[in-house]
Amino acid sequence: MDHRLTESQELLRRSAADFFNQKFPLDRMRELYNDRPARDAELWPALISLGWTAAPFPEVVGGFPGGLMEAAPLIEEMGRAAFATPFVHSSVAAGLALAGQPGASGLAPKLASGEFTVVWCGPSGLDAPPQLNGGSVSGTVHGVAWPELATHFLVPAAGSVLLVEATATGVSRRNLDSPGAEAAGQVIFAGAPVLQVFEAGLAADVLLGGAAGNALLLLGASERALELAVEYAKTRIQFGQPIGAFQSIQHRCADMLIAVEVSRNLAYKAAAMHGTGAFERSARRAKAFLGDVARRVTRDAIQIHGGVGFVDNHRVQLSYRMTLSASAYYDTPHEHRAVISQLVLAE
Numbered sequence: 305m306d307h308r309l310t311e312s313q314e315l316l317r318r319s320a321a322d323f324f325n326q327k328f329p330l331d332r333m334r335e336l337y338n339d340r341p342a343r344d345a346e347l348w349p350a351l352i353s354l355g356w357t358a359a360p361f362p363e364v365v366g367g368f369p370g371g372l373m374e375a376a377p378l379i380e381e382m383g384r385a386a387f388a389t390p391f392v393h394s395s396v397a398a399g400l401a402l403a404g405q406p407g408a409s410g411l412a413p414k415l416a417s418g419e420f421t422v423v424w425c426g427p428s429g430l431d432a433p434p435q436l437n438g439g440s441v442s443g444t445v446h447g448v449a450w451p452e453l454a455t456h457f458l459v460p461a462a463g464s465v466l467l468v469e470a471t472a473t474g475v476s477r478r479n480l481d482s483p484g485a486e487a488a489g490q491v492i493f494a495g496a497p498v499l500q501v502f503e504a505g506l507a508a509d510v511l512l513g514g515a516a517g518n519a520l521l522l523l524g525a526s527e528r529a530l531e532l533a534v535e536y537a538k539t540r541i542q543f544g545q546p547i548g549a550f551q552s553i554q555h556r557c558a559d560m561l562i563a564v565e566v567s568r569n570l571a572y573k574a575a576a577m578h579g580t581g582a583f584e585r586s587a588r589r590a591k592a593f594l595g596d597v598a599r600r601v602t603r604d605a606i607q608i609h610g611g612v613g614f615v616d617n618h619r620v621q622l623s624y625r626m627t628l629s630a631s632a633y634y635d636t637p638h639e640h641r642a643v644i645s646q647l648v649l650a651e
Contacts, residue, residue: 309377313370316359317377323354326517330619333386337622340479340487348389348453352418357395361403365412372400372513372578376520376571383524386622390421390450392521397514397634398422400456400578401506408502411467416587422467423454424510425491426634436462441497451477451489459493459534460507463533467500468493482530483539484629485622515578515636516574520588521630522598523564523571529605529623530560536609536620543614553608560604570594585647588640595637 309317326338338342351357359375361367368374374395382391399415399422402408414420415619425445427433434443448457451470454477457464468475474496479489510593534557547553555624574590577583602624606613612619631637 309369312368313374313377313635316356316368317381318376319389320356320378320381321384322621324381324387328385328387330386330622334617336623337386337485338617342486343388344450347387348421351389351391351587353389357391357418358416358630360400361412361416361535363628365409366416367376369396371506372396372516373572376575379517379520380524380527380571383521383526383626384528386479386485386525386528386626388487388626389638390423390453392514392517392630394421394454396517397424397510400513401509404509405502405506407500418503420455421450422456422458423448423450424512424514424634425457425459426507427460434459434461434466434493436464436466436498437495439498440496441468441493441498442474444490445491446480446490446507447632448475448477448489448491449477449629450485451491454480456499457491458506458510460504463504465502465504465506465510466498466533467502468496469499483625484632485626486629486633488629504508508584511634512584513578515591515640516578516583516587518573518630518634519567519571519574519594522594522627523567525626525630526560526564526567526594526598526601529620530557530604530635532563532620532623533557533560533605533608541608547608553598555606556608560601563601567594567597585644591634592637592644594638595631595640599624599631602627 356378359378360372363369402456403412425448428447430446431444432443436640441459451484454470456470459468470476474494482488489526536551538546540547570590570593574586609620612618616625
């Protein structure tokens with residue numbers, strides 16, 4: 305597939321790379337990873353102030369032309385920078401799904417502007433599904449991304465998808481300890497009022513959009529891990545020469561490079577296929593492949609660094625932690641492969 309970007313896409317990519325390198329280099333991100341309140345207070349508002357939350361949306365609601373493909377370079381650069389925010393959850397997964405809903409026309413502009421941050425409360429396998437009772441919802445959901453930054457939650461319940469305000473009566477939320485880059489927590493609905501009810505098909509749109517978006521994050525994290533590994537291999541001296549001179553290190557870096565290049569093809573194909581009939585398979589293939597490969601590439605980068613790579617606050621750890629989060633949300637690689645197999649066998 306031709307990965308050449310349009311002029312506007314390349315401009316957004318360069319702008320994002322410059323912004324992250326200058327304002328939030330990895331050393332600064334390392335500090336923020338150790339101070340979650342400061343990180344939450346800085347990163348997401350910074351992205352909103354730049355207007356980049358509008359990148360995946362159509363112009364009619366205040367977005368950029370080009371849809372998910374337009375935002376793809378931005379998401380990739382976020383992964384490279386370990387810039388953890390609710391962007392994929394709110395602007396991509398929930399945002400693009402709601403933008404295609406006739407009854408959600410008033411939500412899309414607020415998502416594009418960053419006024420609303422909508423997060424998916426999908427099933428985690430740990431809890432019973434929330435229950436809809438009249439105009440209210442009750443239940444507990446674990447593994448919710450960015451619960452304390454969300455202004456609204458999308459909750460699948462009773463064959464439909466519910467929109468619930470995060471600050472409504474009957475909603476409680478809290479962050480839990482997580483090894484990944486993104487905040488993850490628990491949301492409890494105790495008779496919380498429902499703002500709007502959508503058809504169950506919205507859930508599939510959220511899932512596929514989130515899978516494609518996270519594939520791009522995983523791509524960026526893998527690229528940065530490879531860069532750090534190669535840089536270290538060139539400068540770390542062992543037995544009188546750089547460790548990059550040893551065949552075992554060369555072969556491992558070569559394998560990482562091949563994995564990253566294949567990943568780029570799948571991730572960008574999924575973004576390009578958004579809005580077409582081929583999007584489901586493309587998104588699932590990208591998430592299935594990158595969910596496994598990114599973990600392997602980031603682990604290999606840590607191993608190339610040797611003992612220092614296992615230090616919790618080393619820069620290479622940021623890519624690994626980004627990968628842990630992005631690979632977990634919107635179904636696992638195994639779940640995506642199972643669905644793809646079913647689709648192929650049904651043909």
